[in-house]
Amino acid sequence: MSQRKIEVPLMSDLHARGEQPEYLVWIGSAGAYDDRYKKVTRSFIKVLTYLNVSYAVLGTEESSSGDVARRAGNEMLFQMQAMTNVELLNAYGVKKILTCDPHAYNTFKNEYPDFGGHYEVWHHSQFFQKLIREGTLRLDSEVFRDQVVTFHDPCYLGRANGEYQAPRDVLKATPIHLEEMPRNKSFALCCGAGGGQMFKEAEPGDKEVFIERTEEALDTGAQIIATACPYCMVMLTDGIKYKNRESDVKNLDIAEIIEQSLNL
């Protein structure tokens, strides 16, 4: 087996050559800076490369979508980010956006239209679901055979946008055993990171939300807690550490499950 180096295509380079990729892949701040989530970004890009998807990233031109700023009450900052990003994306003629981050997904899909940003936005789970349905992506390798997996619904994919099926379809395309938590889909409990909580001390209470959710996930007997959101990833990874279960329980993004299934 040989290895090939991936040169991640930059929007600015393609634009200079007069080329237009089909998708703009939005990496997101967590995807670029959070050590754990950078691995998800790498896995995701490997899968896109494997699938020969026409895409490019903004690279150093990318900036915060403004989701956190808006939900933490700083509408002014959010709008500045939104207008700057929309200007850049429109200048590149972006039509389709693909991202692993449900928060960016939600912001582009539902909030940027107010600022002149009209895009066809895909969460990676939806993109993979489409390819699985079309038969382009097959995940029936033995890597995850009979592993017990539970899926934690990200609020901004699920309740915020009604997408519960796509990530489950991805998981069900592999030979795993999906074990639902009692609170799933629209009843799912938040990981505790949304609305700016990721970046602040929790308010006084009896317990941290991420511990409550991790306990629920562990109670399913899962060996893998699957997620599809950078914040959920951070919180549940912390939860597994807090519960001292790092040795027998893993937290994987669906992009990583695909990458490992395909042995990329």
Added chain:
Amino acid sequence: MEKQIVFILALLLTLGIFAYTVNRLLAYFKLTRQDYPIRKLGRRFSQMMGVAIGQTKIFRRPVIGLLHALVFWGFLVILIGSIEMVVDGIAGSERIFRVLGVVYDVIIGAGDVFALIIAVAIVVFLVRRLFLHVKRFSGIEMDHKKHVDANIALTLILVLMISLLGMNTFYIQHALASGHELHGVFPVSRLMAPWFASLPADQLHLWHEINWWVHILVIFFFANYLPYSKHFHVFLSVPNVFLSRLDPLGKLYTMENVKKEVQMMMDPNASFDPPAEEEEEAGRFGVKDVEDVSWKTYFDSLACTQCGRCTAVCPANITGKKLSPRKIIMDVRERMREKGPMMVKHGRDYDDNKSLLRDYITEQELWACTLCNACAQECPININHPSLIVEMRRYLVMEESSGPGDLNAIFSNIENNGAPWQYSQEDRMEWAGDLYINES
């Protein structure tokens, strides 16, 4: 004739008091701010048919949800009979809708059955409230008065159902005893009528009259009690669903006054333009007090029946934080009850040195929210709690700069290097280094 006069006077009194209440509430609504425009009436209608009439969200808790749905659907059927009673009362007629024939039989028959079902459901509700410990009926916002209010409303409904069954029962037995023709079908009351077979016709008539009057007068009283009770939802929940937002829960509304400022800031030409002659008052950013909330949020607060399903699913509340979405919505109504009359009297600028923020809703509550939308998802009548929480955060951050220090730090990071973390924008591609793919 005397009966008609008494009835019409009682009806006029009821309508008069109700009109007074509505008028007062409209004056409060005038103090509130604008919200999204009410368009797409077709989609709103279908939303109302599903969520309100179809009770879809109530069924998220299937057992108790079914009981509520039966009470609600029964209420809709019995309402037709109540309208008939009003017409009868004014016209001096008896069961005037009988001209509807078979339709009438179906309506009256269904109402008779529903009266029993509702009575049983109400007893279950009362037992649950009085003797069982249902967690979501407790909480800091649920003081003694709230429980008394709930129990009064339930008791009144129970009296309504008992009097309805009583009315039907004595109507049947009186018809039998006096040889009158019987109008309507009565699957439940028919079984009870023989219990009173020994009573003479005039007594049966008297008992029918007593039940008839008790039923209609309790309705009149109830109609005027509701606007001051949590049970106002009987009137407002259906319109609240009709008026509720159609956008995905994930969307937050764009502040147009901020948009103007940001556009000015970012447009190099605009900054040198002289300010417009009569520039509109930008107004306060976000919500500090009750006059800053939108009419829809105030509507939400009036329609809320304090069921606590929102609070029961709130991750912050579940983990012992002070936040309770139900309380946030109830606080809006309480604060309007306190400040509304004074603002109507002295103008919108009236200041009583108190505000919704801090005197009712603390910063600790607002900053405990994860914006996960579980509360809004759960609310059976589509109340949107997160939009109010964000509006109050907007006030704290943009007017007072008094958000939590950690968040202020991420704001400056986003401003300076385009990410909540303090890393250079130049490092945004570091993840892509030494990236290899296996090729088979």
